[in-house]
Amino acid sequence: MVSIKSEREIKQMQEAGKLLAACHRELRKLIEPGITTWEIDQFVERYLTEHGAIAEQKGYQGYQYATCASINDEICHGFPRKKPLKSGDIVTIDMVVNLDGGLADSAWTYAVGNISPETQRLLDVTKQSLYIGIDKAWPGNRIGDIGHAIQSYVEAQGFSVVRDFTGHGIGSTIHEEPQIPHFGTPGKGLRLKEGMVITIEPMVNEGTWFSRMDSNGWTARTADGKLSAQFEHTVVITGDGPLIITEQ
Ligand code: MF3
Ligand code: CO
Numbered sequence: 001m002v003s004i005k006s007e008r009e010i011k012q013m014q015e016a017g018k019l020l021a022a023c024h025r026e027l028r029k030l031i032e033p034g035i036t037t038w039e040i041d042q043f044v045e046r047y048l049t050e051h052g053a054i055a056e057q058k059g060y061q062g063y064q065y066a067t068c069a070s071i072n073d074e075i076c077h078g079f080p081r082k083k084p085l086k087s088g089d090i091v092t093i094d095m096v097v098n099l100d101g102g103l104a105d106s107a108w109t110y111a112v113g114n115i116s117p118e119t120q121r122l123l124d125v126t127k128q129s130l131y132i133g134i135d136k137a138w139p140g141n142r143i144g145d146i147g148h149a150i151q152s153y154v155e156a157q158g159f160s161v162v163r164d165f166t167g168h169g170i171g172s173t174i175h176e177e178p179q180i181p182h183f184g185t186p187g188k189g190l191r192l193k194e195g196m197v198i199t200i201e202p203m204v205n206e207g208t209w210f211s212r213m214d215s216n217g218w219t220a221r222t223a224d225g226k227l228s229a230q231f232e233h234t235v236v237i238t239g240d241g242p243l244i245i246t247e248q
Contacts, residue, residue: 002169002177004195010236012102017234017245020097020104023047024248033087033113037069041080044095056096056103060174068094075203075211075220075228076165087113092230096174103170105199106246107232125157126204126229133200137235137242141192147184150202162203164211169198170234192237201232
């Protein structure tokens with residue numbers, strides 16, 4: 001069942017989104033060569049707690065951390081760890097904030113120190129693909145319209161879109177129906193309606209979209225070892241078009 005949120009629920013999710021965006025803005029200042037994803041995770045958990053919120057990912061289906069921290073060839077669900085980041089790395093920090101029952105979800109890929117022009121292009125294309133997808137999130141459009149727009153743009157740029165993980169509805173829990181693939185056929189799939197809240201979170205790979213799962217059962221990485229980036233926003237479908245509630 002795809003839920004339609006009340007005005008009050010959306011207000012609460014917007015508050016969570018504001019806090020989440022503020023936390024990402026702090027990370028932008030914090031992330032530099034030498035820091036570990038363990039320290040980033042601790043910072044996020046403390047920041048959210050100090051602002052009266054809960055790091056919703058911690059404990060979700062047995063996941064043990066406040067953030068997912070996916071480095072270089074890791075696509076998603078990387079575990080925070082005590083290995084220092086180095087200049088030239090990229091790291092995706094994904095978090096879900098619960099503020100008084102309202103949830104918001106947003107991931108951002110950060111450059112550590114100086115990255116190569118080709119890596120910068122991967123980040124630019126991935127972020128642009130998110131906004132191209134969001135542009136299609138109007139009532140009356142279909143889920144396939146979002147995926148198709150993202151996929152065509154990304155592939156025209158010579159990169160690939162991950163198939164094994166999708167965006168999703170979000171509400172009182174992190175993952176609700178419907179799934180939002182970042183590839184697809186225009187005019188296909190569920191029709192979007194006012195009051196739905198979804199995440200759009202394209203994971204874009206330099207090389208193949210094929211992934212493999214680490215032995216920890218969570219972390220997915222690219223099958224060819226090349227880089228993967230991700231940008232994610234939580235978006236409300238409104239009569240005036242997509243409303244991004246996690247914008248920094
Ligand atoms: N934020 C992730 C998403 O975008 C959810 C990760 S689930 C967790 O779907 F358990 F790893 F936290
Ligand atoms: Co997320």
